[in-house]
Amino acid sequence: MSAAAAMNYRSVFRGLAVTLVSAAAFWGVFASGANPPAHFAVAVNPAFVGYFITSGEHSSASARKKVLQQCKRATGRDCEIIMASQGGFLALGYSPAGNLRLVVESTKERAAIAFDEDCNAEYGGTCALEQLLDLSSRRQISESGGPRRFAALAFGAKDVNGGQDGRVWLAAGRTTEADAVSTAMQRCAAAIGQADCRSYSTSGQTHIALYRSSDGRSGGMQINLSQQLVIAAVDRTCKQDGVRCEIVALAATQDLRDEEYDLYRMKGVPL
Known part of the structure; x- marks a missing residue:
């Protein structure tokens, strides 16, 4: 080229x-x-x-x-x-x-x-x-x-019972992207239906942070190259939004994990 x-x-x-x-x-x-x-x-x-x-x-x-x-x-x-x-x-x-x-x-x-x-x-x-x-x-x-290891997050794409479903399904440490996505999406589909699930994947030496606002009304995720950087990204986002936040979960893409988190109900570590 x-x-x-x-x-x-x-x-x-x-x-x-x-x-x-x-x-x-x-x-x-x-x-x-x-x-x-x-x-x-x-x-x-x-x-x-x-x-x-x-x-x-x-x-x-x-x-x-x-x-x-x-x-x-x-x-x-x-x-x-x-x-x-x-x-x-x-x-x-x-x-x-x-x-x-x-x-x-x-x-x-x-x-x-x-x-x-x-x-x-x-x-x-x-x-x-x-x-x-x-x-x-x-x-x-x-x-x-x-x-290379892969991780995927599956989550709801629409409001459920008048409010967005706050559950997130994480599959990490997989040898292929397809395996990570399939594992996370299967758990999401079993809970809320295949049509209502979406996914996001990452790979390599990244870290994932799941967080929620302290009042439990909102939540989200950040991905970055280290645990320190991903926490800083959450802190920056929450300050921009003018809300206090808590870290619900931290995960390294490389580590084998299969977890479910509810960002609106699970308490986290305050920033």
Whole structure:
């Protein structure tokens, strides 16, 4: 994929969302006949947390081959290339939902700024920047957090008996997104009917917080990259809404759990 082709490109596959944004501005530098920039490639295995980068290679074929080998050695499985181009600086990190986000720009400063701007536009500035790399340097980076686990939350989609049903069903620590969603939705459907249930899923090293207002009239959920960040997100949301809140449950996506919570009846820990 060329730098121009990757611009504003978004791909979602197998429960792993990847956002790619790159700039073609630095390509004008090479129109005068200067040596072209080195090649790089980024690969992932959607069944595992993490990413693999090979940069500073003399050809696209070399960068692609090496990064796929690098990824397979770590995961034991065939991997997929999510970005391959030439030159520039890469900003890489995660959204609050655990989605991998990549931005390529002409300078390190512009890459960091573009990463922040992209995150601000979509998530309110709560992404975690992990790598800021000069892609002309020859290197291989492996960041693997082990097998990917999935969690799903199922909840009612309409009012029940004059008020919204406050129950939430959580299935976490599953090996596939389909298993997580199916487990949570089955429990919801048994309680209030399949047609009235909706679900939300996440994966990777995320944390989930379920919360309610102290008067029991409202509740919700937040997902973020750590327990500290997810509690802060709940606190921020409740302050914006002008209500006092309680944390009803905290769960790591990686941990095996199958739980039911009633956000309107269960008491929580006050913030």
